[in-house]
Amino acid sequence: MKAAIINEFGGTEVLKIQEVERPVPAADEILVKCYASGVNPVDWVIRNGGNDFLRPILKLPLILGWDAAGIVEEVGSDVTDFKKGDEVFGVPNFPGNGSYAEYFSAKANQFALKPKSISFNEAAGVPLAGLVAWAGNFQLGQLQAGQQILIHGASGGVGSLAVQFAKAKGAYVIATASAGNLEFLKQIGADEVIDYRNQRFEELLQNIDVVFDASPLRDENERLKCISVLKEGGIYVSVNVDFPFSDEIKEALAKKKAKGELVGASGSYVSAEYLKEMAQLIDESKVKVVVSKVYSLEQVAEAHKESETWHVRGKLVLEVRKAN
CATH class of the missing domain: 3.40.50.720 (NAD(P)-binding Rossmann-like Domain)
Structure with missing residues (x-):
């Protein structure tokens, strides 16, 4: 599968599009066919080598991206909340390999069914x-x-x-x-x-x-x-x-x-229950997802440069593949 990966820390030049092995989901994980990934400041902070909080837990090579929407391709043996074909959104395992990729695996309890009323690109701008x-x-x-x-x-x-x-x-x-x-x-x-x-x-x-x-x-x-x-x-x-x-x-x-x-000092805020509540508010038209720009996976460096300006209204999104 295709992924945007870093093999070293540094500027946008370290982002490489490479062919890598498709992950295999663990018992408590889902394998997701990724349609879109949100771009967040934490992505380029990690690309640059992280901060005091993150540095000790980072391992290379690394696929960035912890904000995603896609379709469940496979479920682990212990997963009961999802089935193949479900449209989902959530947070891939942080700080492991993420969603700048055609497929990713993630803990099932960090995902929920995608809001029905919005696109994959919009949904990928919500979770993190x-x-x-x-x-x-x-x-x-x-x-x-x-x-x-x-x-x-x-x-x-x-x-x-x-x-x-x-x-x-x-x-x-x-x-x-x-x-x-x-x-x-x-x-x-x-x-x-x-x-x-x-x-x-x-x-x-x-x-x-x-x-x-x-x-x-x-x-x-x-x-x-x-x-x-x-x-x-x-x-x-x-x-x-x-x-x-x-x-x-x-x-x-x-x-x-x-x-x-x-907020963010622990992972306790990554909750499928919160994601479900958000999805309901979005489908009730009480919350609008604001995506300021959509980039292709190959344009990941441009997306990072835009994010690093700190002047983004709403969210930036990588479209990993086109929805039908």
């Missing part, structure tokens, strides 16, 4: 970003209907889904982005929008229940501003797991009797 957004909002953020949530980096892959999930569950959503994305955020359900370049959210807001920081910015002062707008007992969630909380951040949280969480 969606699970981080879901965990940030609900598992860690403990967001409830009627509460206020501030979402930073709201126009990106994680942020745009976090906005819609929060709104679908009855929260009041305040979202930050650059001026060019504010109208987009209103269209996907944000109740208030803030231009982070020209407005100071820390002067405009107070008593926020949850702050979900989906921005890639690793800045101590920005974190302190986020904590300053929390209500007493509020929750601050960041996606930047490689940027741990400093003593100053911990003190600021303690003064507010607030909780600080890093």
